[in-house]
Amino acid sequence: MNKSQKIAQSFSPAAFIHDTEENYQAIEKLIRADEIGGLTFFHSRHSAAANFEKRAEVLDVTETFEKMIGLINRYQEISKIPLLISIDGEYGLAMRVEKTPQYPFAITLGALKNDAEIWIEEVGYRIGMDMKRSGIHLNLAPCADVNTNPNNPVIGYRSFGNNPEKVAKLAFAAYSGMKKAGIGACLKHFPGHGDTEVDSHLGLPILNKTKAELQTEELFPFQYGIDRGVEMIMVGHLAVPALTGGKDIPASISQELITDLLKGEMGFKGLVISDALNMKAVANLYPEPGELEWQAFHAGNDILCFSDHVKEGIEKIAQNSSDAEVDAVFERVMDLKKRLGVLETRPIEVPTFDWERHSKLQKDLAENYISVISGKIDSVEIQELAKAGKLGYQEFFSSGKSHFAQKLEIPFSSVEQAEKVILTVFVPSHKPLNQFGMEQTVLDEIKELAKSKPCFLVHFGNPLALKHLGKLEDFEAVVCAYQGFEEVQGVAAKTLQGL
Structure with missing residues (x-):
């Protein structure tokens, strides 16, 4: 193989x-003419920089899963060297593909009370198996970001929490589960995207912390993983001036961060993958096509994800890099392909999912993470109020998702007549934009209701959204259920009934 062919991998x-x-x-032209090494699958151009929200409203999304498998087979068939197929599926294929198993968010798994590492490794394994059977070799997950900033617009629900040691253990457990399933995984977004207030899809976050602060927080989960043999790390598009001689340079194109710190000081021996090179934090820095790709390669990235200028990138890297540099990276990529069984790729049949088994896992997990986080639940009193016609019920933002009232199986009176009321909130969005999608008028209504009579709040969704619902002490009790899955609603109902 010539130099350009090696770079293309x-x-x-x-x-x-x-x-x-x-x-x-x-894409077929990139495979045939430029001989690229892999593809990263996304749902659609509309949602490439977004997670799984509101797609059905704007797109024909019929048979997404079947289409993806058809495309994987189509592209693999024409590639001289089998392609490394990756996807960004932090909570499973469902992050990108409808009608596939969705697993709980990292923030939810971070709330597991018992045997968290064991359960999270199992979730990672299940996610990995779903992907492996679908022709995917690499999941660009999990996040090892420590979410210390509650206003973070891009991490939030994607992080296992705000404690570095806990995040380190849980991220490694998720990674280990995927590896056990026989796919690749990577810790991201080095050096840590948890304490930022800018979304790197839109601009460059700058993290102004000292190196010592970074080592005790942001860098800790990555060092933990490195010490335990993690084989891949994704570098994020965020600037950390304390680690780059005061310069506001994105980590993803910083030699000081990737080569000197990550590979040198921290001892990482695996592959480095860049975050998506189309993201505004870096894409706007180098208007000349191919220059960004060269900068990322030169900084120490082995795999360049979501490049918009493949041909020019290959040419620039070929012009500027030594044969030895190219050979070293090529060998690492080919070694990864061998380890993940990429070179033995065969056409994939569309797999079926064991939905019953998946549902049982959701229920088991919900029983472990649903928590009464404020006040107390007196289930006997709830039953007695219901029998006396003095228990009210009202739900907000449910938009057809709610089975909760049926699962409670108790009679309700009107809110006006009730002595006490059960309020359920189905948070519309897991991202903080526009108060997690909750209208202010409805939030005001919830707060007023909580002040006017005793209310039990059952919160289905991102717990970071609770701050918009007023003071927790205004509610008689608050149950945090984290997700809106039907199985979760059943477990939350039993929590109120004391079952």
Whole structure:
């Protein structure tokens, strides 16, 4: 293989499941003409930098899963060296693909009360098996970010929590589960995206902390993973001036951060993968096509994710890099492909999912993480109030998702007549934008209701949204259920009934 062919193995541009035939053929050209090493699958161009929200409203999303498998087979068939297929599926294929198993968010798993590492490794394993059977070799997960900033617009629910030691253990457990399933995984977003207030999809976050502070918080989970043999780390698009001689340079293109700190000082021996190179934090820095790809490669990235300028990138890297540099990276990428069984790739049949088994896991997990986080639940009193016609019920933002009232199986009176009221809140969005999608008028209504009579709040969704519901002490009790899955609603109902 010549130098350009070796460099091409580092490229993993985006492949969109819902796209035009013209764009599918453009990917085929990258495979045939440029001989790229891999593809990173996304749902659609509309949602490439977003997570699984509101897609059905704007797109024809029929048979997303079947389409993806068809495309994987189509692209693999024409590639000289089998492609490394990756996806960003932090909570499973469902993060990108409808009608596939969705697992709890990291913030939810971070609330597990018993045997958290064992359960999270099992979740990682299940996610990994879903992917492996679907022709995917690498999951760009889990997040090892410590979410110390509650206003973080991009991490939040994607982090296992705000304690560095806990995040380190749980992220490694998720990684280990995926590895056990026979797929690749990576800790991200080095050096730690948890204490930022800018979304790196839109701009450059700058983390102004000393090196000592970073070592006790942000860097801790990565060092923990490195010490235990983690084989891949994704570098984020955030600037950490204390580690780059005062410069506001994104970590993803910083030699000081990747080569000197991560590979040198911290002793990382595995592969480094860049965060998506189309993200505004870096994409706007180098207007000349190919220059960003060269900067990322030169900084120490082995795999370049979501490059918009593959051909020019390969040419720039070929012009500027030594044969020895290229050979070293090529060997690491090919070794990864061998380890993950990429080179033995065969056409994939569309797999079926064991939904009953998945449902049981959801229920078992919910029994472990649902918590009464404020006040007390007197289930006998709830039953007696219901029998006397003095228990009210009202739900907010449910939009057809709620089975909770049926699962309680008790009669309710009107809120006006009730002595006490059960309030359920189904948080519309797991991201903090616009108060997690909750309208202020409705939030005011909830707060007023909590002050006017004793209320039990059952919160289905991101716990970071609780701050918008007023003081927790205004409610007689608060049950945090974290997710809106039907199984979770059943377990939350039993929590109120004392079962």
